[in-house]
Amino acid sequence: MQQNQNDGTAPQDYPLDGIRVVDFTHVLSGPYCTMLLADLGADVVKIERPDRGDENRRMRSYPGRTPEDEDYFYPMNRNKRSIEVNLKDPDQRPRLEALIREADVVVENFTPGTMKKLGLDYDSLRKINPGLIYCSISGYGQTGPYRDRRAYDSIIQAVAGVMSITGEPDGPPARAGLMFADLSGAMYAFSSILTSLYAREKTGKGNFIDLSMSDALLSLYSTNAAEYMAVGRVPGRAGSENPGRSPTGSYVCADGKYIQIMGGSDTLWPRFCEVIGVDGLAEDPRFVSNETRIKNRIALREILTPVLDSQASDHWVEAFNRIGVPAAPINTLADVLDDDHFRAREMELQLTHPKSGTIRTINNPFRFSAYRTWKTNPPPLLGQHNDDL
Structure with a gap:
């Protein structure tokens, strides 16, 4: 059930209705960002490799599930449409350009330089769509000595110092349980895109967003960095305790x-x-x-x-x-x-999938009084919307 307005009337349509997003992302950081946009009403068109699709479609299944149950893919890809495009095939270029010409946003999370080789970088695409918002998510950003390094969540947690402050004081460094590097990058990308769309309303200008997962994770230090910034003392591991409070x-x-x-x-x-x-x-x-x-x-x-x-x-x-x-x-x-509080907050979302039947997923946290804040379309099959688009 969608949240209603405080005056008891039904909420209006989704806040991002009318926004078209062309989604070149895969695995976690990019797909999570574009899923949030899709939840709020954006038309997200996921561009996937023919016959293979997003890498997460091919991750392992769980006991009692079949290879057709794309359990790693489902949590980040609801409410999207999927089309298959070979990005290296020049014959498919007009089809892709027609889609981008009508788009508001492009999001990609390839290694820096990949999209330029394909002729799909921001400088190329803004020639056909000057108002385009283009977000590139990468491990280390488009500049800097680490620019070309491959990045995974645990690697970013290590290089950004998060593992050094995670774990028991007398134990080894530990990876945080959630995918904080991927997810912080995704949420900063999401907010950067919304900021750029708002600015475009005032200026008419497009924008390029260089979103680094390592920058995003480092920015979350806040109080964890306060002592070091003030007196040079490096923070350490404190287990489940707050170093600045007792008990x-x-x-x-x-x-x-x-x-x-x-x-x-x-x-x-x-x-x-x-x-x-x-x-x-x-x-x-x-x-x-x-x-x-x-x-x-x-x-x-x-x-x-x-x-x-x-x-x-x-x-x-x-x-x-x-x-x-x-x-x-x-x-x-x-x-x-199973907690009554989170049930009341409707934080579990059940969707009906054409192959897997009922799939359970975690809902987004948005609760607006005047707008609907989530859709209930299941994650798409690979190429499900080829004919539509």
């Missing part, structure tokens, strides 16, 4: 489940102690301020660990939240999708 982090409870707590501010600390129920803890000079609690973090954890292990996780989550102390169970994805 924080994950604790195991009596039922074997973990919870995450955040009682680190001086405002929250007395409330936290009220729930914990340890005599004298709030007044202990080692813990009276966030600064002293950080200095004595290990001693505080040693006190809290057996206390939190004395009750089930539900008990602590309810008790902390009742008094205004942030706490949550550390859920699996199965727990999340």
Whole structure:
């Protein structure tokens, strides 16, 4: 069900109705970006290699699934149309140029220089469409010493320093569980495209967007970089804890489940102690301020660990939240999708696919009062829209 306006009336059509996107992307960063555009109403035409298509169409299937179930392809490609085009075939060039001439946006995520060799770079295409918004997503950007290096999510996490601050303090560097490099690049590309479309409304000018996944990931450091920028101290791994707050982090409870707590501010600390129920803890000079609690973090954890292990996780989550102390169970994805809150937020989307039947996917987070914020078209079959276009 789509969200309704606050006054109870039905939302209007999608905010990006009338925008045509020619999508040359593959795998994750580019397809996720163009899927967000498609969710919001843009007509996204996915250009795929004949007989092969996007690389993610050929990734492994899961137990109980068949090779026709393109499970890696589905989560990033709903609401698009697919046509097969051999980009190296000059006979297909007029067909492609006709599509681009009517387009508002082109998105590609090939290695820098690839589209220029094909005659499909921004300088070539703006000659036939001066108002074109052209977004190139790459691992390292169109300039710089690393420009020509191949990039994958974990490699970008490594080079951008994210792995150095991920994991337990006494353990090795770790890759973050989500594909943060790909997805941060995708979301910055999405916002850059929307910005360019808005600017074009005022100026009539097209734009070239050079979107680097490594730049995007680095830009997310924010507070993680504050200490280094201020005094030169390199941030390290802190596990589940917040280096600037104590107590924080994950604790195991009596039922074997973990919870995450955040009682680190001086405002929250007395409330936290009220729930914990340890005599004298709030007044202990080692813990009276966030600064002293950080200095004595290990001693505080040693006190809290057996206390939190004395009750089930539900008990602590309810008790902390009742008094205004942030706490949550550390859920699996199965727990999340079974949670009444995320069901109320309609964060699982079920689509009917011509080959795979019902497919489950994660919805986007947009909730507008005046517009519809997602469509329900399944991911396209390879070349499904060749005749339409």
